[in-house]
Amino acid sequence: MARLTPENVELAHRIIARYPRPKSATIPLCHLAQEQDGWLTDEAMVHVAELVGCTPAEVLGTASFYEMFKRHETGRYCLNVCTNISCQLLGGEELLEHAEQVLGVRPGGTTSDGMFTLEDVECIAACTEAPAVQVNYRYFHRLGPDDLDQLITDLRSGALDDVVPHHGTLGRVHQDLDGDRIANITPPEAQTEPVWIRRHRELAESNDGGAS
Amino acid sequence: MSEPPRRIEITEPVTITVDGREVTAQNGEWLIDACERNDAYIPRFCYHPRMEPVGMCRMCLVEVDTGRGPALQPSCMLPVTPGMSVDTTNDKVAKAQDGVLEFLLSNHPLDCPVCDKGGECPLQDQTMAYGPGESRFVEEKRHYEKPIPISETVFLDRERCILCDRCTRFASDVAGDPLIHFIDRGSQTEIATFPDEPFASYFSGNTVQICPVGALTAKPYRFRARPWDLEEVESTCTSCSVGCRVTIQSSRNQLVRYQGVDSDPVNWSWLCDKGRFGHEASNSEDRLREPMRRSEDGALRVAQWSDALGAAAAAIRSVDPSRVAVLGGARLTNESQYAWTKLAKSVIGTDHVDAQLGDGLPAEVVLGLPGASIDDVCAKGGTVLYLGPDPKEELPVLYLRLRHAAVSDSVRIVECSPMRSGLSPYAAASLQYAPGELPALVAALCSGDVPDGGVAGVDADTVRSAAALLDGIDDLSVVVGRANLAETAGVVVDAIDAVRSARPGARYLSALRRGNVRGALEAGMSPGLLPGRTTIATGSATWTEAWGAVPTAAGLDGLGILDAAAEGRLDVLILLGADPLTDAADRSLARRAIAGAGTVISLDSLPSASTLQSDIVLPVAAFGECDGTTTNLEGRVTVLHQKVTPPGTARTDWMIAAELALRLGGDLGVESSQVELWDELVKHSAPHDGLSSAALAAQEDPDGLLLPLDATIELAATTPTNVPPRSADSLRLVVNRTLYDSGSAISHCASSAALVPEASVRLSPADAAAMGLETGTFVTVASSHGSVSVPAVVDPGVPGGAAVVRHNLESVDAGVLVDAADPVCDVRVELR
Amino acid sequence: MIGTTTPAMPTAPGVPAIVSSRFGVADGHTLEGYRSSGSYEGYSALRAVLEMSPSAASEIVKDASLLGRGGAGFPAGIKWGFCPADVWPRYIVVNGDESEPGTYKDRVLMERDPHQLIEGCLIAAYAIGAAQVFLYVRGEMAHAQERIAAALNEAYAAGLVGRNILGTDFSVDIVLHWGAGAYIVGEETALIESLEGNRGMPRLKPPFFPAAKGVYLAPTIVNNVETLSNLPWLFSHSVEEYRSVGTDSSPGTRLIALSGHVENPGIFEVAQGTTTFRELFESELYGNGIRAGHELKMFIPGGASAPWFFPEQVDLPLEGRVVGGAGSMLGSGAVVVMDETTDAVRACLRLVRFFARESCGKCTPCREGTTWEEKILQRILDGHGRPSDLELLLDVADNISPGPYPVASDPANDLDAVPYPPRQTTICPLGPSSVAPITSAIRRFRHEFEDKIVQRDLIPVEGVSVDV
Numbered sequence A: 001m002a003r004l005t006p007e008n009v010e011l012a013h014r015i016i017a018r019y020p021r022p023k024s025a026t027i028p029l030c031h032l033a034q035e036q037d038g039w040l041t042d043e044a045m046v047h048v049a050e051l052v053g054c055t056p057a058e059v060l061g062t063a064s065f066y067e068m069f070k071r072h073e074t075g076r077y078c079l080n081v082c083t084n085i086s087c088q089l090l091g092g093e094e095l096l097e098h099a100e101q102v103l104g105v106r107p108g109g110t111t112s113d114g115m116f117t118l119e120d121v122e123c124i125a126a127c128t129e130a131p132a133v134q135v136n137y138r139y140f141h142r143l144g145p146d147d148l149d150q151l152i153t154d155l156r157s158g159a160l161d162d163v164v165p166h167h168g169t170l171g172r173v174h175q176d177l178d179g180d181r182i183a184n185i186t187p188p189e190a191q192t193e194p195v196w197i198r199r200h201r202e203l204a205e206s207n208d209g210g211a212s
Numbered sequence B: 001m002s003e004p005p006r007r008i009e010i011t012e013p014v015t016i017t018v019d020g021r022e023v024t025a026q027n028g029e030w031l032i033d034a035c036e037r038n039d040a041y042i043p044r045f046c047y048h049p050r051m052e053p054v055g056m057c058r059m060c061l062v063e064v065d066t067g068r069g070p071a072l073q074p075s076c077m078l079p080v081t082p083g084m085s086v087d088t089t090n091d092k093v094a095k096a097q098d099g100v101l102e103f104l105l106s107n108h109p110l111d112c113p114v115c116d117k118g119g120e121c122p123l124q125d126q127t128m129a130y131g132p133g134e135s136r137f138v139e140e141k142r143h144y145e146k147p148i149p150i151s152e153t154v155f156l157d158r159e160r161c162i163l164c165d166r167c168t169r170f171a172s173d174v175a176g177d178p179l180i181h182f183i184d185r186g187s188q189t190e191i192a193t194f195p196d197e198p199f200a201s202y203f204s205g206n207t208v209q210i211c212p213v214g215a216l217t218a219k220p221y222r223f224r225a226r227p228w229d230l231e232e233v234e235s236t237c238t239s240c241s242v243g244c245r246v247t248i249q250s251s252r253n254q255l256v257r258y259q260g261v262d263s264d265p266v267n268w269s270w271l272c273d274k275g276r277f278g279h280e281a282s283n284s285e286d287r288l289r290e291p292m293r294r295s296e297d298g299a300l301r302v303a304q305w306s307d308a309l310g311a312a313a314a315a316i317r318s319v320d321p322s323r324v325a326v327l328g329g330a331r332l333t334n335e336s337q338y339a340w341t342k343l344a345k346s347v348i349g350t351d352h353v354d355a356q357l358g359d360g361l362p363a364e365v366v367l368g369l370p371g372a373s374i375d376d377v378c379a380k381g382g383t384v385l386y387l388g389p390d391p392k393e394e395l396p397v398l399y400l401r402l403r404h405a406a407v408s409d410s411v412r413i414v415e416c417s418p419m420r421s422g423l424s425p426y427a428a429a430s431l432q433y434a435p436g437e438l439p440a441l442v443a444a445l446c447s448g449d450v451p452d453g454g455v456a457g458v459d460a461d462t463v464r465s466a467a468a469l470l471d472g473i474d475d476l477s478v479v480v481g482r483a484n485l486a487e488t489a490g491v492v493v494d495a496i497d498a499v500r501s502a503r504p505g506a507r508y509l510s511a512l513r514r515g516n517v518r519g520a521l522e523a524g525m526s527p528g529l530l531p532g533r534t535t536i537a538t539g540s541a542t543w544t545e546a547w548g549a550v551p552t553a554a555g556l557d558g559l560g561i562l563d564a565a566a567e568g569r570l571d572v573l574i575l576l577g578a579d580p581l582t583d584a585a586d587r588s589l590a591r592r593a594i595a596g597a598g599t600v601i602s603l604d605s606l607p608s609a610s611t612l613q614s615d616i617v618l619p620v621a622a623f624g625e626c627d628g629t630t631t632n633l634e635g636r637v638t639v640l641h642q643k644v645t646p647p648g649t650a651r652t653d654w655m656i657a658a659e660l661a662l663r664l665g666g667d668l669g670v671e672s673s674q675v676e677l678w679d680e681l682v683k684h685s686a687p688h689d690g691l692s693s694a695a696l697a698a699q700e701d702p703d704g705l706l707l708p709l710d711a712t713i714e715l716a717a718t719t720p721t722n723v724p725p726r727s728a729d730s731l732r733l734v735v736n737r738t739l740y741d742s743g744s745a746i747s748h749c750a751s752s753a754a755l756v757p758e759a760s761v762r763l764s765p766a767d768a769a770a771m772g773l774e775t776g777t778f779v780t781v782a783s784s785h786g787s788v789s790v791p792a793v794v795d796p797g798v799p800g801g802a803a804v805v806r807h808n809l810e811s812v813d814a815g816v817l818v819d820a821a822d823p824v825c826d827v828r829v830e831l832r
Numbered sequence C: 001m002i003g004t005t006t007p008a009m010p011t012a013p014g015v016p017a018i019v020s021s022r023f024g025v026a027d028g029h030t031l032e033g034y035r036s037s038g039s040y041e042g043y044s045a046l047r048a049v050l051e052m053s054p055s056a057a058s059e060i061v062k063d064a065s066l067l068g069r070g071g072a073g074f075p076a077g078i079k080w081g082f083c084p085a086d087v088w089p090r091y092i093v094v095n096g097d098e099s100e101p102g103t104y105k106d107r108v109l110m111e112r113d114p115h116q117l118i119e120g121c122l123i124a125a126y127a128i129g130a131a132q133v134f135l136y137v138r139g140e141m142a143h144a145q146e147r148i149a150a151a152l153n154e155a156y157a158a159g160l161v162g163r164n165i166l167g168t169d170f171s172v173d174i175v176l177h178w179g180a181g182a183y184i185v186g187e188e189t190a191l192i193e194s195l196e197g198n199r200g201m202p203r204l205k206p207p208f209f210p211a212a213k214g215v216y217l218a219p220t221i222v223n224n225v226e227t228l229s230n231l232p233w234l235f236s237h238s239v240e241e242y243r244s245v246g247t248d249s250s251p252g253t254r255l256i257a258l259s260g261h262v263e264n265p266g267i268f269e270v271a272q273g274t275t276t277f278r279e280l281f282e283s284e285l286y287g288n289g290i291r292a293g294h295e296l297k298m299f300i301p302g303g304a305s306a307p308w309f310f311p312e313q314v315d316l317p318l319e320g321r322v323v324g325g326a327g328s329m330l331g332s333g334a335v336v337v338m339d340e341t342t343d344a345v346r347a348c349l350r351l352v353r354f355f356a357r358e359s360c361g362k363c364t365p366c367r368e369g370t371t372w373e374e375k376i377l378q379r380i381l382d383g384h385g386r387p388s389d390l391e392l393l394l395d396v397a398d399n400i401s402p403g404p405y406p407v408a409s410d411p412a413n414d415l416d417a418v419p420y421p422p423r424q425t426t427i428c429p430l431g432p433s434s435v436a437p438i439t440s441a442i443r444r445f446r447h448e449f450e451d452k453i454v455q456r457d458l459i460p461v462e463g464v465s466v467d468v
Ligand SMILES: Cc1cc2nc3c(=O)[nH]c(=O)nc-3n(C[C@H](O)[C@H](O)[C@H](O)COP(=O)(O)O)c2cc1C
Pocket: C067, C068, C069, C070, C071, C072, C073, C074, C076, C095, C096, C097, C098, C099, C100, C183, C184, C185, C186, C187, C188, C189, C222, C223, C224, C225, C227, C228, C428, C429, C430
């Protein structure tokens, strides 16, 4: 729970370099901090503010708008049960109730062993596979109560460690953009008409000129 | 809070239909303003005429037809187009507006009886006018902990907040201090600061003024009065020379609140907190209420006015006029300044008169340069060379105007400053020069001739790219002032000379700090000067005719007066609201002067270090306690109004001058009111032509009247100041000011006094590293005149070779380091 | 179960698999797989496009009448033409924030065929002259982010993205960006705010039409993932071939996520305009019928924001204009089927609760109104309803979206359809969308609400429970 580590600061600078303006990196950097600590700490938000050049209040304003950023410690696994319409029709709400009973917490709560935070979430785009669940944003489709029990057991035992990383980790493959291959990422003020557009415009103009 | 639409000149008239009437509006203006201008007021909460609209509250929905059929549209974000037809009252509009009102009230507490805003609350007014009788919302309302402080001065009651985004927009878009923000989402949204990072903005009070409900309240006003107990008049803030228009409000003969008024050429309705909460000083228990005289035993004791005035007159009468000096007066009204000039220069017969304490610019420079108004400087697309002090610290609302110009009106600012300032982030180029070397930098910027090794400590590329911004700009606006009190005025004058020779078309705005310093100079409160921008050489005939006598040779200026007093060459030193002991840049000179002057007569409203050392103290009326006029830094004359009576037997400065004149066998020619003084000045002064008290009173708007920008006095040729090179083992001192310092006005303002920053010496990272210092290390800063012990702060905004100490903070006295006689001041910084 | 997506779904005879041809291909997401499988050769369309002028490429998109698949159904070619001439830079933002309840197709496109999307982005970038493409993927879709990141890395390494693409003077960067959980960020102006690092609160249009003032206030084209995924097929075939599918006003195919009470829920690529809801529900290729032993009660034809349809509307074709005229919208291709076991009040509450939770909070009517609607519905469902609550609910709804609100016809009661779209007192359509389930359900199933309003029990009694 702290500022970004030196390795993450380096990664942060690489992420910032992908945007014409540093502030655009706010959300990715908050994810980076959350991946580091499991949740988004105040210290991390201050650090993100320094990195993107705004105030901590602005970072908080942005981060707090989004569901995924947790400003309190969470369990190792966030178990998100979808109860929106398609899942509701096929037992999503009952599945959530079952999860509440099995884990002994209400939505938003964390089990005392720090393993699970249960959440009642909105549609997660798995509607045809209802009822659907995400654990740390990894999908589990068409779950009945027994499947859920098994899932919890597997998570507890570590059997799913390869597929479900700890909370905060999103894509484990990162876009890898280095200076050589970057075409043209500069602030908008510095941008002009792209070369291929100019080439075709000039071509068209000279053709027009020839025609008339 | 009801802010009227901005007054505009209709340059592109279009005809639109408002509720069946054809009216004229400005093409492209917001529909909400066009309707209000044409007597169809549309209710609103989030819209503010001085901020970009967000269309958030949805209260201003009206039905608009632009040819594609009528549709509900937010009038605050809809530009007027020709032929537009608007219905502001039909059933659909009424239903939509009632709906919004009901939604806003659904979670709003019913605590109007204990709310500061009760009685002047648009939400309350709307509800009374149109609102539903009984709420249909039977569920539980949102609950939050009642008011929480979000800064030293502002409280937030989240239950009352209607999320209009006004305070947050103000903080980020107007003040540039985005320290309050929306957090969370949807119906959970609230306004918040970051934990442990308060809304410490010099402009925080504006958010209280523009909050449309009682969600934001100001500590200095909370529970002090109810709106229906308030009486108010319009006036001009004299805390600094920007001259923001205000309404001053009182309750039971006490000033309780100042609110910004929208003066288009000046403050756009904003105020800084120092000005806004200045009434706390007026109400201070410590106010000087009765005259005092130093008695035999050395103590200051209350005296009768007749006694105190008699003693003062006797002291003056008993000595040669050349041994009498008048220092200060920049905080007086124009009328009091004129009265005191007349008293000194005609009745007493001394020309040792200076409204400035050696920390300003020579009068002929201020009055002799072609002027630029704030609007001129901020005009869209212009270019500004900024050579003044940090405007955020010294002239806060000028900073807001400059910031807006840079951010929204594509004004390019080239700033030259001794360290990065509040303005620097918005400047197209910001150059930090070595103290004393501004003239060389300015010459290089104007000519584009830049030595490869750079100039004034700024590298060549930086100077060249800044010079490119100025290249070919003949109508340059130049803001000039004293950014460094440890550097003589001559250095700034040399820099101005460099601009004048390179850009003859340039126009200038003097960024002098004290409230009515411009008025003082216009009234002749400077050696060699007479009122109406005349000198002894050019104005003697006029003013001899008016006054009977005028000085024949120029007297001493502020520094000269202090020197003379220190050397025992003055028998009477009159301080007009001046406090050299805390305000002069050279502290030891001030101490020697006060000690060496014969009789010190001090006119002031609050006790200060200097009044406590005086022999005769005369209590004066403060802001809000007297009528008159004031002149801002542009030369704009506005009317000041009295709202409450002064404490005790305190009097207005001009009355004291008139009384003294009588006791000295003269007569200022004023019977009963300051208006006589003003009209006498207007009568004899060419620049004041057309500014009679009648003309000022006839003004419909709050903007006042501008003295001519062009009428100037002749600029004397100057000799360049010789700045010695800096030795390798020393740093060059910068002394600059902060908004809140330990001056007497702030010390007597409870809410501001808490905000005075801690003293420190700021050093560049390179110098700090070389000395092995970190932020927080205690060091001794020593010049050949004195030393102070302060913690170091490593600040990347400070250029190498400079050491920055803030003027007049707490017990730390940067003034002891400075010798006013030296062009610059070199110091050594050593570990304690 | 991890990352499971629907396997290859055959299209109907005569309907080409325009976007879904690699859904069942194990390595369809790799560059190699993209080049060697599917209904066209990967990146061959890009080569072809680079031979033509940017304006010719735009013309093709216009001629194909490629309709946006994000919800509004606006023709992409026309939208591209709204960029003001000679204003640079221009940006493209790919809307992969898929969050509309019932919608599940962009995730599959991103997970299963990321190169198809990347190629689509490149074609669009070439045509409009974009300085940069931002591929905004919903935060919760970790797998899609990984697949796109991997595909972009491959494509950059192969010289297909970045500087001097395929050796030409066409250069553009595609940057993967992802959100953090907020439905409203799918709205294009909120998406832009979010991409700038801000709270995802919509901007008012006008003046903030993205094509004129989008990201960093520069002209910006926002297109849905599926919209752009159509481009490689279009450019490796022809306008004629494209237009030979579907109808004149709705050419091509659509990915439909069919969920709820059908035997075979899934994602299907169907011909736009010609396929009917009945076919979708009943065909063996698609839904294979309503759940055995049950019958259709109602269905949502285009995601949670769409007003409901009923059995009378099943023979309507999946055609934007027809569905709009009938009182609803095709939206994002999310068809949710509900049989007679569905409690209309409970379904209505769940949908309204979604909008209340997802309101960004900017507009008063949406922020306060949606939560109020939810509270009233919850009270009714909990047995604490009052007789006046239905009128109150409708009036609160009316203050968010001044009526008459779009609704399907009800021939039995001789009520006509009110055509789409609704009016709004808000900035964006989210608040007004909360009204769709309310007016749909109350108009059709008023008795279900009334049954739950316990008329005698005006004072809430501890322990009242109503079986639902
Ligand atoms: C509340 C709301 C949510 C939306 N969510 C999405 C979304 O998740 N994905 C999407 O592509 N479009 C969404 N849209 C539509 C977008 O605003 C925009 O129209 C679309 O991305 C344009 O792409 P298209 O023209 O290719 O369809 C949403 C609109 C609204 C009003």
